[in-house]
Amino acid sequence: MPSPQDYQENTPEALTFKQLQQLQKQVKRPKSRVRASGWVVRRLLRVLTKPFRIIFRPKVIDFGAIATVVPSQTYQLGEFTINWQGADTQKPYLYINHADNPSKIIWHTPAGQNFIAGAKVHLEIIEERGSVEIDENRKSQFPNQTVDRIEEAGDFLVIFGRLQESRSQGESAQYALYFRTSGSKQLDFYLHIIGDDINLAQLRFATSADEHFYGFGEQFSRIDCKGYEVRIVTEEGGIGRGDPGPKTLNLLGVAGTMFSSYAPAPHFITSKMRSLFLMNTEPSVFDLREKETASVRIFSNRMQGRILAGETPLELIELYTAHTGRMAPLPEWVNYGAIVGMQGGTRLVQSVWEKLRAFNTPIAGFWLQDWVGQRKTAIGKQLWWNWQLDENTYPNWKELVADLAQEGISVGVYINPFLVNPPSEQIQGRRNLYQEAEEQDFLVKDEAGEIYLVDNTDFAAALVDLSNPNAREWFKSLIKEEILGNGAKFWMADFAEAAQFDGKFYSQESGLSYHNQYAVDWAQVNREAIAEVGKEGEVWFFNRAGYLKTPLFSTAMWLGDQNVTWKENDGMPSALKGLISGGISGFSINHSDIGGYTSIAYPILLALGIGFKRSKELLFRWMEMNAFSPIFRTHEGNQPDANVQFNTNDETLATFSYWAKIYAAFAGYRKKLMAEAATTGYPLVRHLFLHYPDDPNTYKIEDEFLLGSEFLIAPVLKPGATSVNVYLPIGKWVHLWSGNTYGNVAQGMYQQIDAPLGQPPVFYRQGSPDAQAVLEALKEKGLLN
Structure with a gap:
């Protein structure tokens, strides 16, 4: 096993891949104290002091110096050229090129500054109902770097050096940074820091004020994350995330922050066609606040990742998803109608079905999340987490499923990886x-070795340990017997973002490294259950929690619980941003609840102006947006009776039916896009930057999107708005509703477009055969009259 001394004495021949694998086992992660937010006074103090803690908090690792005795050299790894500007220059730095475009730098370090650093930290982790806060308490830092040797060792290029503590005469540590190709356009890197109990590794790289950063999984407040610090940890999205609302949410620890995400990913693509991602499962932090430099730090002494070489954003997505996996096409039947989300039992389903039939509504499925029975809780109605059919709520279930199936309608249900110990009278x-x-x-x-109970509203639940192979098999048997065995063809696979940081898992794995991975394992369990009964391509599920390799297993994502508001950070606009950013990071088939989920509709809070409930206008505008998304699905929300629903009256039913028909008319086009997603990883819903990377006007757009490459949609995201200022990229674009042509073949342009209710700005590319096929389907159904 190599020691720090070995780094000074080893010859290149001694640095074998086997030794690298051994080094990877020498992992040090920060120690942490994990607790719930606790009693209100302590939480209040934390909320009140947060601004001061942000202002006066030192950087985890300061900028450092770099020193070297290694002269400038150039190395070749496959098609990559690694250039070291060393001791014979005033400001040493490293930069990397690729043979496809030798003049382009795909990654480089800050000139004359450190690019590797480490620290010793202790983490204070607060978990509250899936929401996570992590304070990094720095004990010491190692910002000053030397580059002592650069050696070629077999397939590797290895940079050896030391890290010096910031204080004079401080401790030092050794590091090794390995590079190796993993394909003609993929360059893997592996950083390992050894010495003095360093448990946080950081990599810095150069950027510029005009470089924009996209990806990071689902991000709901910003699509372009330049200027922010983005923490990559799977967690509850939060309620409000900085939007106005009841301050008690902060006291309860469930408000979230701008970058709280159910499905983050340690990955980015920039406007300068640079891309990098980490392969670690530990939480990481991308610091993009500086104009000229950026960094990523990981809660471990080792960091593993990949640098990609591509000339377009779509090429970079294809390279990235070759590692993460790609989402398979949904079953064909999903494309032909709405997923009707409702609760209430057999009779109510039959009644709503009759009303929808009266409007000739295309229905792909009824999603009946209360199939297990309901309980009343502090936030409204929640389910009994004992995953079996409740025949008191759904008598004659088999007949209902059979009757719907005769009309080509599937039935869906709900599960999550928690279990509640129900009272005997509920089990029956x-x-x-x-x-x-x-x-x-x-x-x-x-x-203490006891079952770890997690608070959820006003009850506690236990999490199934998916690191245990027998537990996974047991849960798969539940899916096969209780869900598939009862005729369901799809389900919501909820939660999975609450694996405990201080939990004791069967695998003996650290909670710090397993927390993010749990979401991937949850998707895998659901997918394997489908495969093992031979239902691939017929049965599907949708999940909200995810991480790097979730696309390999998930059949569809959904964006979690947005508020039923127009607010930027957690309302309708945030659902669009999450859809677009998640697509850049491989979540190619995704969607949101039509109308949002979370309402706070208590009369006193509504009277004070800090509560909120779903309005008819919001519901209709959300229908308009989601008709052009991969899945068209409603949700009653947490307080159904307080909110306008798709079936509140004939007007809402007619409007819902109309947009379901619009959605169904795009079936052929969506199926083509899903096939493309399965082979390339391209998202169905796309940021304009993906197709117009040379147009700087697209870089900051966060309120319109492309469906594939042929349709452009600018949903109405503000209450009372009747027009939208739409950016039309270069080319000619035809307005779907009027047939008028806009745009310029020489450059992009803004155009003010009328957008009354029922006519959101939607355009298709002039002369597009795909658009023409959709247009004919719309006309055939009389949907453009």
Whole structure:
């Protein structure tokens, strides 16, 4: 096993890949204290002091110096050229080119400054109902870097050096940075820091004030993240995320922040066609606040990632998703109608079905999340988390499923990886799944070895330990028997962002490294259950929590619980931003709840102007937006009776039916895009930058999108608005509703477009065969009259 001394003595021949693998096992992660937010006074103090902690908090690692005795040299790794400007220059730095475009720098370090650093930190982690706060308490930092040797070792190029503590006469540590090609356009890097209990590694790189950063998984407040610090940890999205609302949400620890995300990814693509991602599962932080430099730090002493070489954003997405996996096309039947989300039992479903039939509404499925029965909680109605059919709520279930199937309509349900120990009167002769899991030791334990109970509103639940292979098989059997065995053809696979940082897992893995991975394992369990019964391409599920390799297993994503508001950080605009940014990071088939989910409709809060509930206008505008997304699905929300629903009256039913028909008319085009996503990783919903990377006007656009390459949609995102100032990229664009042509073949332009209710700005590319096919389908159904 190599030691720090070995780095000074080893010959290149001794640095084998086997030794690199051994080094990877020498992982040090920060120690942490994990707790809930606790009693209100402590939480209040934390909320009140947060601005001061942000202002006076030192950087985790300061900028540092770099020193070297290694002269300038050039190295070749496959088609990559790694250039070291060293001791014979005033400001040493490293830069990388690729043979496809030798004049373009795909990655480079700041001239005359450190690019590798480390620190010793202790983490204070606060978990509250899936929301996560992480304070990095720095004990010491190692910002000053030397480059002592650069050597070629087999397939690797290795940079060896030391890191010096910031204080004079401080401690030092050794590091090794390895590069190796993993394909003609993929360059892997592996950083390992050894010494003095360093448990945080950082990599810095150069950028510029005009470089824009996209990706990072689903990001709901910003698509371009330049100027911000983005923490990559799977967590609850939060309620409000900085938007105005009840301040008690801050006290409860569930408000979230601008960059709280159910499905983040340690990945970016920039406007200068640079791309990098990490392969670690530990939380990471991308600091993009400086104009000329950026950094990524990981809660570990080792960092593994990949630099990509591509000439267009779509090429970079294709290279990235070759590693993460790509989402398969949805079953064909999903494309031909709405997914009707409702609750209330068999009779109510039949009643709503009759009303929808009266409007000739295309229906792909009824999503009946209360199939397991409901309980009343502090936030409204929630389900019994004991994943079996409740025949009191749904008598004659089999007949209902069969009747719907005769009309080509599928039935969907709901599950999550938590279990609640239900009272005996609720079970009524059925299985107690909590008890089964407890008896077989399938539940995550706490530090005392007891079942780790997680608070969720006003009840507690236990999380199934998916690091246990037997627990995974058991849960897959539940999906096969209780869901598929009862005729359901799709389901929401909820949660998975709350794997405990201080949990004791069967695999003995650290909670810090397993927290993000749990979401991937949850998607894998659901996907394997489908495959093992031979239902691939027929049955599907949608999940909200995700991480790097979720696209390999998920059949569809959904964007979680937006507020039923127009607000930027957690309302309708945030759903659009999450859809667009997630697509850049491989979540190619994604969608949001029509109308949002979370309302705070208590009369006193509404009277004070800090509560909110779904309006008819918001519902209609959200229908307009989602008709051009991969899936058209409603959700009643957490307080159904307080909110306008798709079936509130004949007007809402007629409007819902109309937009479901619009959605169905795009079926052929969506199927083509899904096939493309499966082979390339391209998202269905795309930022304009993906097709117009040379147009700087597209870089900051966050309120319109492309469906594929042929349709442009600018949804109405403000209440009372009847027109939208739309940016039309270069070319001629035809307005879907009027047939008028806009745009310029020489350059992009802004155009003010009328947008009354029922006519959001939608355009198609002039002369597009794909658009013409959709147009004919719309005309055939009389939908453009």
